[in-house]
Amino acid sequence: ELKVEQNPLFLSMQEGKNYTIYCNYSTTSDRLYWYRQDPGKSLESLFVLLSNGAVKQEGRLMASLDTKARLSTLHITAAVHDLSATYFCAVASAGNMLTFGGGTRLMVKP
């Protein structure tokens, strides 16, 4: 059974600081996704990571994947208040079924 763990579950940051969210998963997979969810809203796709060593960047967010370690990271550079949201990683298994991590609630304070 695939298990996906994120940490931390809650992160309070000052604007301008850097931080990393970690996503560990238990079995081999060929795809990992990162999503953003604002309170009361649906999920917005951020990144799709397909291969070992994959790195993708969009603005202040950068995601990477290490399939050998079964680890993905979401790095936040110089955080701004607009990045406050909950971030989920999700790992694909057969039939493109996704198993989600528990989410990381990010609060960026001025």
Next chain:
Amino acid sequence: NAGVTQTPKFRILKIGQSMTLQCAQDMNHNYMYWYRQDPGMGLKLIYYSVGAGITDKGEVPNGYNVSRSTTEDFPLRLELAAPSQTSVYFCASSYQGGSYNEQFFGPGTRLTVL
């Protein structure tokens, strides 16, 4: 394109009542999914479909039923609603065959069972 649409947005049910959550997509996606999200948690897969007429169970299927008679629609049926089914329900769709197989999510239905 409207993408993935869901109705209703909110619903309150009494214990033992039944209802159908509607989901439709206009992207000609072959795969469709139903997830539930409990407060402060990640999403859990209820059922999924790989095409019209084909459905299969996900992680938490008990208390739910689905059907897929067309490519566009994937309704979720709750029979004999229970308080444990209080949750936010998300429908998603994806096109299998590309590199990303990315799932696109609807706006969600917030269900309360009292």
